[in-house]
Amino acid sequence: METNIPFPEPLAPRFSGLATDLYQLTMAAAYHAHGRNDRASFELFVRKLPPERAYFVVAGLQQALEYLHTLSFNAEEIAYLRSLPVFANVAPEFWDYLREFRFTGDIWAMPEGTLAFGNEPLLRVTAPLIEAQLVETFLLTTLNFQTLIASKAARMVAAAQGRSIIEFGARRCHSFGAALYAARAAFIGGCAGTSNVEAGHLFNIPVYGTAAHSFTMSYEREIDAFRAYHEVFPETTTLLLDTYDTLNAARMATEFGAKLRGVRLDSGDLVAFSKQVRAIFDEAGMQHVKIMASNDLNEFKITELLAAGAPIDLFGIGTELSTSRDMPALGGVYKLVELERNGHTEPKMKLSREKATYPYRKQVWRQ
Amino acid sequence: METNIPFPEPLAPRFSGLATDLYQLTMAAAYHAHGRNDRASFELFVRKLPPERAYFVVAGLQQALEYLHTLSFNAEEIAYLRSLPVFANVAPEFWDYLREFRFTGDIWAMPEGTLAFGNEPLLRVTAPLIEAQLVETFLLTTLNFQTLIASKAARMVAAAQGRSIIEFGARRCHSFGAALYAARAAFIGGCAGTSNVEAGHLFNIPVYGTAAHSFTMSYEREIDAFRAYHEVFPETTTLLLDTYDTLNAARMATEFGAKLRGVRLDSGDLVAFSKQVRAIFDEAGMQHVKIMASNDLNEFKITELLAAGAPIDLFGIGTELSTSRDMPALGGVYKLVELERNGHTEPKMKLSREKATYPYRKQVWRQ
CATH class of the missing domain: 3.20.20.70 (Aldolase class I)
Structure with missing residues (x-):
């Protein structure tokens, strides 16, 4: 099931930092204001296999990496963000930060074409917290859809x-x-x-x-x-x-x-x-x-x-x-599993009943 | 249900003529070889309302028009087509035609936000046959999806x-x-x-x-x-x-x-x-x-x-x-309804049992 596609250059010369959900940017502003940008690890996984599916075939990694590689905010995009009332109280230093923004984190992922199962991380991001958070939406969109199809x-x-x-x-x-x-x-x-x-x-x-x-x-x-x-x-x-x-x-x-x-x-x-x-x-x-x-x-x-x-x-x-008509959406999620603080790694988990997550980074072993 | 969105400039400076299904281009080559480019009318419609839907809300027209307005083939795209074995016997004049290709047809359509029902044309294209045929895939993709959502x-x-x-x-x-x-x-x-x-x-x-x-x-x-x-x-x-x-x-x-x-x-x-x-x-x-x-x-x-x-x-x-999860695809179709020949308009209809179509152009009346 592995495949080798000779990939083209990235489709877009640059991916816009606006290609995300607004709350990624409000959280980024809050983290920035409080100087919270220690390294964090997030894992992207699907909780369980959909009905009528015995496995996943992972796809979308190439586009995910192209996005991370070229992601930035231009002046016009920053001006748009500053025009939104929600950012009225955000300090100017945050816009300076976005102007210089580049993704500097590390990615671990299953190769495209790999078979995968529920609760296995398809991709892990370890990066400064703000970077790791901002990229959630695009990574999920890309891996969810291509893996689904x-x-x-x-x-x-x-x-x-x-x-x-x-x-x-x-x-x-x-x-x-x-x-x-x-x-x-x-x-x-x-x-x-x-x-x-x-x-x-x-x-x-x-x-x-x-x-x-x-x-x-x-x-x-x-x-x-x-x-x-x-x-x-x-x-x-x-x-x-x-x-x-x-x-x-x-x-x-x-x-x-x-x-x-x-x-x-x-x-x-x-x-x-x-x-x-x-x-x-x-x-x-x-x-x-x-x-x-x-x-x-x-x-x-x-x-x-x-x-x-x-x-x-x-x-x-x-x-x-x-469109994968019988199951048109893959419910992949992207969850915080580790956070460094003062040089010390802390496990992170959520306890809400239907949505509990396992702490610490995980490794999927393939023979 | 009507709406007024201040639309931006087209998202793409130019839409590629390759944004279509291959058979649109093979049919185009066959029409071109035989000098068949009389005006044709195609209608885009959904045969019937999906389950749990009492009406459609039409959307996607703006993107459809942006596509028609900027559609062209550049040299590299034509070189790609010429490299495909399927086009081995196509005469060079067809590539000259594509190099100069612009959409010159007329469009009638329901405004976005209009309520529509089954078998009503959401959009009609009247154009030289090759142009009208080539644009089918993109028009369907665009109107099917946005109308669905x-x-x-x-x-x-x-x-x-x-x-x-x-x-x-x-x-x-x-x-x-x-x-x-x-x-x-x-x-x-x-x-x-x-x-x-x-x-x-x-x-x-x-x-x-x-x-x-x-x-x-x-x-x-x-x-x-x-x-x-x-x-x-x-x-x-x-x-x-x-x-x-x-x-x-x-x-x-x-x-x-x-x-x-x-x-x-x-x-x-x-x-x-x-x-x-x-x-x-x-x-x-x-x-x-x-x-x-x-x-x-x-x-x-x-x-x-x-x-x-x-x-x-x-x-x-x-x-x-x-994703319109319970009905993730709208089955809009794009059917030939009229074709001029020697200055005379001929009705066109398909007779296959499940997929019969009505001939002649239709007008949807809204009060």
């Missing part, structure tokens, strides 16, 4: 039993930025590629695509659409069959012979259609044509399709993968 | 019966970019503000914050933490009460008297605790202290809390709002 992808990859899964979910993602990171996390989780061209470009992930119903509909006759597409992509055509009549379209597609790479089914009874379409191509001597299925698939439906003997060669998965 | 926010605002709701969900959002747009959409849906400082800065949304458990834990005694915070924020302190013992903390908080603005409860039985905490402050003559509740709340829990008489004044809502 990588873990969901791994489930689908396992269900597909060796068949390829392509991430197709950009249009249902939570902003196009989310789509980029979903594609990346899905690849770390074992997907073969993505439909997202910018993700392919930025993260060096294989990109895949077929055609849309609108392409077929834009031609007067379906066969004209198929021919027009095949003429431009003679070696790589995957025809979409279900705009009007799936089986009729499959029979038309047999005219493309040896050069047709695949067909896609995006509606209807995928078990019945895939078997009938397979039979049409096999009878035409086109055993090489791959059948791709899409249409709100997930790991449970993949399992059912394969159990029913559907001759599907690859799956295009959108919403269920790219 | 604005609609969820409106439900929570209704449930709160006049009490304020603050969006607190950045750490559970699908990337920090998603967190920005979730904050914006939540504000359009009626929330009073966000914890997300960058969203406050970019979109001119009020920002709110309290303090975290780690702040309390970083002091040897809880009362020292409360005093340290109050000293820096004497006019605006909201103390977090549930790090160790909620009622004990409430009694300690009475020492801050008239200047204490509020307290936050983030765990435990919110009905019982809010009543007990209210009684402690009322007995101390501190009727002005507001009680904020957080901890995985949603519109159903808000309704229950208020029905049980919980004296909660405002709600901080994270995951359930910012």
